[in-house]
Every structure is written in C-alpha cells, then in structure tokens.
Amino acid sequence: MTDKPRVWISRPTFPGIIARLEPHFEVTAEAEERKFSSSELAAKLAGQDAAIVGLKDRIGPAEIGQATRLRIVANLGVGYDNLDLDALSAAGIAASNTADVLNESVADYAWALMLGAARRMNAAERWLRAGHWHATEFRQWLGTDVRGHTLGILGMGRIGQAIARRAVGFGMPVIYHNRSPLPEADERACDARYVDKSQLLRESDFLILVLPLTPQTRHAIGAPELAQMKPTAMLVNVARGGIVDDAALATALREKRLAGAALDVFEREPAVHPGLLELDNVVLSPHIASASQETRRAMTALAVDNVLALFGHGPHAGRPPTILNPNVLA
Ligand code: 8YV
Numbered sequence: 389m390t391d392k393p394r395v396w397i398s399r400p401t402f403p404g405i406i407a408r409l410e411p412h413f414e415v416t417a418e419a420e421e422r423k424f425s426s427s428e429l430a431a432k433l434a435g436q437d438a439a440i441v442g443l444k445d446r447i448g449p450a451e452i453g454q455a456t457r458l459r460i461v462a463n464l465g466v467g468y469d470n471l472d473l474d475a476l477s478a479a480g481i482a483a484s485n486t487a488d489v490l491n492e493s494v495a496d497y498a499w500a501l502m503l504g505a506a507r508r509m510n511a512a513e514r515w516l517r518a519g520h521w522h523a524t525e526f527r528q529w530l531g532t533d534v535r536g537h538t539l540g541i542l543g544m545g546r547i548g549q550a551i552a553r554r555a556v557g558f559g560m561p562v563i564y565h566n567r568s569p570l571p572e573a574d575e576r577a578c579d580a581r582y583v584d585k586s587q588l589l590r591e592s593d594f595l596i597l598v599l600p601l602t603p604q605t606r607h608a609i610g611a612p613e614l615a616q617m618k619p620t621a622m623l624v625n626v627a628r629g630g631i632v633d634d635a636a637l638a639t640a641l642r643e644k645r646l647a648g649a650a651l652d653v654f655e656r657e658p659a660v661h662p663g664l665l666e667l668d669n670v671v672l673s674p675h676i677a678s679a680s681q682e683t684r685r686a687m688t689a690l691a692v693d694n695v696l697a698l699f700g701h702g703p704h705a706g707r708p709p710t711i712l713n714p715n716v717l718a
C-alpha cells in the first residue's frame with residue numbers, strides 16, 4: 389500500500405503525459421473507453437482524491453456522494469455541461485476544463501466543415517467512390533464560394549474569435565452575436581461586427597455555432613430560428629448537440645428552407661437523427677473538432693497540470709490553471 393493520493397482517469401489518453409502524475413499519485417487509468425452508468429461512476433470515484441474525466445462522464449450529486457476524498461475533477465474538454473458545477477463546489481471539489489488549448493484546432497475544423505459543405509466535398513466523394521464518375525461535366529457538382537458571403541458566428545468566445553480571424557483570408561465579412569459585445573480592441577482584432585440574434589439569423593450566409601450548452605442555450609437554433617435564415621444559408625455546429633433542434637433542422641433541410649449544414653455534434657450522439665442521415669446536403673462528423681494529435685495531447689497535459697497544481701506540484705502549484713470554480717480554493 390502507498391499513502392500517495394489516488395487519481396482515476398476514466399479513459400485511455402496518452403501514457404507519456406499521464407506519467408507526470410506518477411511521482412505524486414497512485415494512478416488508475418481505464419484501458420478502454422466506455423460510458424459508465426451513474427452507479428459505476430460513483431463506485432469509481434469513491435476513494436479517489438482526483439479524477440480526470442470526459443464528456444461521457446456526467447458528474448453530479450449522485451456520482452460524488454461516496455467520494456469523500458475527492459478534491460478535483462479535471463474535464464478533458466472546454467465544454468463542461470457534463471459537470472454539475474454547483475454540486476461540486478458545494479462539496480468543496482475543484483473542477484477544471486481545457487480552455488484555450490483547443491481554440492485553433494476547433495476553428496480549423498469549423499472552417500473545414502464549412503468549406504466542405506459549401507463545395508459539396510463529402511457528397512461528391514461518396515458519388516465518386518460509388519463508381520459514378522464516368523465523365524467530367526462542366527456544370528456538375530457546382531457548390532458555392534465562401535468569398536464575399538457573410539459569415540455569422542453565434543457565441544463569440546475564444547473559439548469564435550479564432551474562427552473570425554481566419555475569415556480575412558477567405559474574404560468574408562463577419563457578424564456575430566454573443567451575450568455581450570466584445571471589447572472594442574478584440575472586435576477590431578477579428579474584424580467582426582456585433583448584431584442582435586435575429587439580424588445574425590437573417591443576414592448570415594454561413595452561420596457557425598460556438599456557444600456552450602446551458603439550460604438557456606438548449607435549442608437556441610430551433611424551428612423559429614431556422615425560419616429566419618436565408619434558404620441559401622448553411623449552418624455549422626461545432627459546439628454541442630442540443631443547441632440545435634436536430635429534428636427541426638432535418639425538416640428545414642429536407643424542405644429546402646435551408647441550403648445545407650455541417651455538424652460535428654448531435655443531440656443524442658453517438659446516435660444521429662435519421663432525418664439527417666438521409667440528406668446529401670449535410671456534412672456529418674463524429675465530434676472530432678478538437679481531435680488532432682497535438683490538441684488532444686495538449687488537452688491531456690492541461691488536465692494533468694490542473695490535478696498536479698491542486699496538490700501543490702508543478703509550475704502552477706496551488707493554482708490550477710483552468711479551474712472553473714476558484715471559490716473552492718479559498
Ligand atoms: C471533447 C469538446 O472534449 O472540448 C470540448 O468541449 O467537445 C471536445 O473537445 C472531446 O471530444 C473529448 O471528449
């Protein structure tokens with residue numbers, strides 16, 4: 389037996405990075421990734437001093453009920469709608485996310501999705517692979533240029549701003565809506581103009597969603613919002629399933645009230661609404677906007693830094709760098 393504190397890691401990550409915990413902790417890392425039930429999570433967390441978890445691990449009062457030693461839950465994601473922050477704070481447990489290290493990867497991927505939808509890349513590839521390419525026709529597979537079209541961004545945090553900065557090279561004017569406008573200097577840095585939500589919906593040719601999922605943002609894009617969008621517009625979601633009403637989106641796309649969509653996240657993922665699977669004007673991807681080698685490693689390293697820091701180790705000793713509830717440190 390050792391008297392080191394214990395840390396549980398709910399999924400396989402990168403052993404070389406996790407090894408930084410080993411001098412200070414007794415480390416238990418799951419060898420396979422799966423979804424744990426609430427009672428399994430409660431049993432896993434009981435007796436642990438720290439946990440590194442992911443979006444599939446929903447942690448609230450029931451899951452921490454027996455975790456009397458738990459001091460930090462480090463989330464492998466910038467979004468933390470899987471954590472009940474109030475319950476964790478009430479129990480004196482710190483929570484952290486992976487803010488910032490994934491901004492550029494997610495921004496790149498949002499652009500990849502948008503360009504893919506605009507130029508019909510995935511549909512064209514499916515057609516090619518199915519053996520339909522017998523001749524090259526001048527007017528076949530016509531997509532739409534992004535240049536000169538208006539890019540709308542709903543949710544203008546750091547990922548939204550990284551997306552906006554890329555628009556200069558593509559010649560797209562940028563409008564955005566957020567709970568509040570950016571400070572002037574930030575707005576200037578990404579050359580974006582603040583508009584109200586309804587103007588954003590009406591004027592965007594491409595609308596990218598980058599807002600967190602909260603009770604207030606659930607179905608922020610539903611039938612009434614889709615009805616305000618241009619029939620030529622395309623919707624891109626790299627934020628969270630649940631922000632879009634997937635059934636309403638499938639209907640709008642089928643009825644050609646919206647030209648296209650590109651979605652990395654879904655309301656009931658990994659299940660995808662069958663209405664979306666049927667459509668050719670939708671690009672679908674399995675929640676991989678942050679999935680580059682570099683970024684997933686940086687996310688793991690940041691989670692490790694947060695755990696180490698809470699226990700007084702590493703460069704941030706005493707101050708977990710991306711703590712979500714700093715009040716618990718007091
Ligand atoms: C996930 C994400 O963390 O950061 C987020 O909020 O949605 C992603 O980066 C990733 O899919 C790992 O589960």
